[in-house]
Amino acid sequence: MAVSKDPHPINNIYYLNMSIPDLIPLEDPVLKQKAELVTDIASPGMQQFIDELMEACTHYEGVGIAAPQVGKSIRLFIMASGPNLRYPDAPKMEMEAVINPQIKTMSEENIIDYEGCLSVPGYRGQVNRAESIEVEYVNRNGVNVSATFEGFIARIFQHEYDHLEGIIYPMRMEENAELITIDDYHKLVEGSLRDQEE
Numbered sequence: 001m002a003v004s005k006d007p008h009p010i011n012n013i014y015y016l017n018m019s020i021p022d023l024i025p026l027e028d029p030v031l032k033q034k035a036e037l038v039t040d041i042a043s044p045g046m047q048q049f050i051d052e053l054m055e056a057c058t059h060y061e062g063v064g065i066a067a068p069q070v071g072k073s074i075r076l077f078i079m080a081s082g083p084n085l086r087y088p089d090a091p092k093m094e095m096e097a098v099i100n101p102q103i104k105t106m107s108e109e110n111i112i113d114y115e116g117c118l119s120v121p122g123y124r125g126q127v128n129r130a131e132s133i134e135v136e137y138v139n140r141n142g143v144n145v146s147a148t149f150e151g152f153i154a155r156i157f158q159h160e161y162d163h164l165e166g167i168i169y170p171m172r173m174e175e176n177a178e179l180i181t182i183d184d185y186h187k188l189v190e191g192s193l194r195d196q197e198e
């Protein structure tokens with residue numbers, strides 16, 4: 001999908017070449033593949049792809065997006081938690097490119113909560129995830145990062161990491177759990193907020 005965008009005042013060519021990659025359909029086998037390590041972080045092509053994936057994350061109102069979701073089977077995802085139309089209560093963080101990630105430890109404590117996925121449009125489902133995780137990854141500048149994430153951010157990381165392993169969240173749902181539509185999800189959330197107030 002080509003995007004018309006005001007040319008950047010300093011680097012017109014860069015922005016004129018920028019496009020937002022399309023999401024591949026759920027049935028595409030790339031979404032079920034284990035992705036390959038990224039070996040060329042510093043290359044202009046990879047840096048441009050990271051920019052495009054970040055644009056895609058904002059454009060599709062994601063709180064994260066993984067390279068396989070746009071058909072590129074490499075170990076790279078974007079985390080971009082912040083309130084948007086799809087996740088109005090998401091905590092705010094700086095957008096980050098996560099490359100060749102590893103999950104070092106997972107807390108014994110788990111949380112079951114609803115999550116959605118740009119590759120499964122229109123639905124939410126309950127998934128059990130570790131409450132906190134210790135991770136290592138490389139950022140887009142080639143710097144090794146160690147971090148601990150909790151709650152919603154830890155959930156995003158685990159969800160996006162799964163994409164690199166070829167796992168889509170419905171594969172993690174309990175057998176008796178159901179996918180619900182986003183409309184029903186919002187009714188549920190509003191209902192539980194009302195219950196708390198009453």
Ligand SMILES: [Zn+2]
Pocket residue numbers: 116117118119159160163
């Ligand atoms: Zn997803």
